[in-house]
Amino acid sequence: MQSSDRPPDPKAPPGGEIPLAGEGRRRKPWGGRFHENQAPLFERLNASLPYDYVLAPYDLRGSRAHVRMLGSVGVLAPDEVGDLLAGLDQVEEEMKAGAFPWDLGDEDVHMAIERRLTDIVGSLGGKVHTGRSRNDQVVLDVQLYLRDAVRGHLGRVLDLVSALLQAAERSTGVVLPGYTHLQRAQPVLLAHHFLAYVSMLERDAGRLERWFESSWMPLGAGALAGVNYPLDREMVARELGFEKVAPNAMDAVASRDAAFEYLSVATGCALHLSRLAEELVLWSSQEFGFITLPDTWTSGSSIMPQKKNPDGAELVRGKAAGFLGRLTALGALVKGLPLAYNKDLQEDKLYLFATRDELDLCLESMSAMVATLAIDEDRARVAAEGGYAQATDVADYLVARGLPFREAHHITGRLVALVAGQGRPLASVTLDELRSLCPLFDSTYYQVVDLDKVVAGKISPGGTAPRRVAEQLSDAFDWLTTTRSRVQEAGPGAGPDA
Ligand code: ARG
Numbered sequence: 001m002q003s004s005d006r007p008p009d010p011k012a013p014p015g016g017e018i019p020l021a022g023e024g025r026r027r028k029p030w031g032g033r034f035h036e037n038q039a040p041l042f043e044r045l046n047a048s049l050p051y052d053y054v055l056a057p058y059d060l061r062g063s064r065a066h067v068r069m070l071g072s073v074g075v076l077a078p079d080e081v082g083d084l085l086a087g088l089d090q091v092e093e094e095m096k097a098g099a100f101p102w103d104l105g106d107e108d109v110h111m112a113i114e115r116r117l118t119d120i121v122g123s124l125g126g127k128v129h130t131g132r133s134r135n136d137q138v139v140l141d142v143q144l145y146l147r148d149a150v151r152g153h154l155g156r157v158l159d160l161v162s163a164l165l166q167a168a169e170r171s172t173g174v175v176l177p178g179y180t181h182l183q184r185a186q187p188v189l190l191a192h193h194f195l196a197y198v199s200m201l202e203r204d205a206g207r208l209e210r211w212f213e214s215s216w217m218p219l220g221a222g223a224l225a226g227v228n229y230p231l232d233r234e235m236v237a238r239e240l241g242f243e244k245v246a247p248n249a250m251d252a253v254a255s256r257d258a259a260f261e262y263l264s265v266a267t268g269c270a271l272h273l274s275r276l277a278e279e280l281v282l283w284s285s286q287e288f289g290f291i292t293l294p295d296t297w298t299s300g301s302s303i304m305p306q307k308k309n310p311d312g313a314e315l316v317r318g319k320a321a322g323f324l325g326r327l328t329a330l331g332a333l334v335k336g337l338p339l340a341y342n343k344d345l346q347e348d349k350l351y352l353f354a355t356r357d358e359l360d361l362c363l364e365s366m367s368a369m370v371a372t373l374a375i376d377e378d379r380a381r382v383a384a385e386g387g388y389a390q391a392t393d394v395a396d397y398l399v400a401r402g403l404p405f406r407e408a409h410h411i412t413g414r415l416v417a418l419v420a421g422q423g424r425p426l427a428s429v430t431l432d433e434l435r436s437l438c439p440l441f442d443s444t445y446y447q448v449v450d451l452d453k454v455v456a457g458k459i460s461p462g463g464t465a466p467r468r469v470a471e472q473l474s475d476a477f478d479w480l481t482t483t484r485s486r487v488q489e490a491g492p493g494a495g496p497d498a
Helices: 039-044 049-072 079-095 109-129 134-170 189-212 232-242 249-254 255-282 311-334 341-373 377-386 391-400 405-421 433-438 451-456 467-487
Strands: 175-180 181-188
Touching: 039 232, 049 109, 049 134, 049 232, 049 341, 079 109, 079 175, 109 134, 109 175, 134 189, 134 249, 134 255, 134 341, 134 467, 175 451, 181 377, 181 451, 189 255, 189 467, 255 311, 255 341, 255 391, 311 341, 377 451, 391 405, 405 433
Parallel strands: none
Antiparallel strands: 175 181
């Protein structure tokens, strides 16, 4: 397909789409042993440039660190280092200005940059690749990309936590039914419900921060066996903010488990968002009616004028499927590959790039929805009342008066059957009716079925009693403040160029 047949690519690199044909069939840097040009169709199958151009800033950072290190160990002369760094600066400026001459024939971003560098500085450009292979280069670029991605996710997770904490503060005193099996189970505070998601996101943030421990500096591995130069790999690692140099060259170029772990952490977070999205879909339905989503986050129907659909939340729920697919895809890609590098591995970037973009989009969308949802306190309370969610407390009340729990459970069940049949709340049952079920009932029963008292009774740490929820809220605010300052200040894995 020619580019004119396609809609414009919203993610095209600056300067426009990469031509799918054109200069492509000129001499390749590795072309020495070949007599014929590549088939145009193979060129398209083979090229990662249409998507790996997003690695360009990381490739430039990695090349600068590599060149400086080659200078420091005496493999490059000081003036060569200076000329190469100036050339790399010019490449970067051309990219920023949208003036970089993209060409599919370069195959990938690494060769595109080296080709342009050579156009600019002459044959010296080829020296940038001394002691390096695209196999270790691409792993480095992806690690730098993922480090940025993880830092970005962390900030957005914290933003969502902040939105949830504010929603929890806004909903102090709001009681809604807590569910099991999607049946009304026990009344809980809405703030408690929001804080459950804060707990999940705290763990997601912990996993994101710990991911840096798996991100090792691969450069110096060469194609697979190491290289013939006494490289200072620690120097490159320091400059780029890595704590650890990959100790085995073959592992460094062959493994993708840090990428897999990244996808796994991102997917875990997407699953949490998907569950929260599902709550918003349910709660905003006419059946539940606990919240209203703003017009800005809902869509109308093209045929049913009365509809206000929670598409934003539905899409966040749905996108979790793609996260799982990409995680599974990377596992399948790596499974059974012999050491070391295989071209299959080029596909990893498709999953990683999509997951980064989608997670940022989902996190930002959830923050916006949580910040703008309106709570219908009365509807929530009526639902909690109507579900006889105080029944467990009535049973406990009879237990406190000496009945074995099983018997208390049975009597309370009969009580619920009585009121449910007549559509009455538990508080409307007369003392005579109660006594006919069990002589142990007295007027203190009416305190037990008071929703706020039921909620206030859940005093075990982590429970839904207002004072326990207040503790959780304040702990979460503390956690947010410390984590935010840790992430902002040092920034895990942040190098000087970051
Ligand atoms: N574009 C390639 C990738 O993403 C870079 C590494 C190419 N290595 C090779 N031996 N052809 O995996």
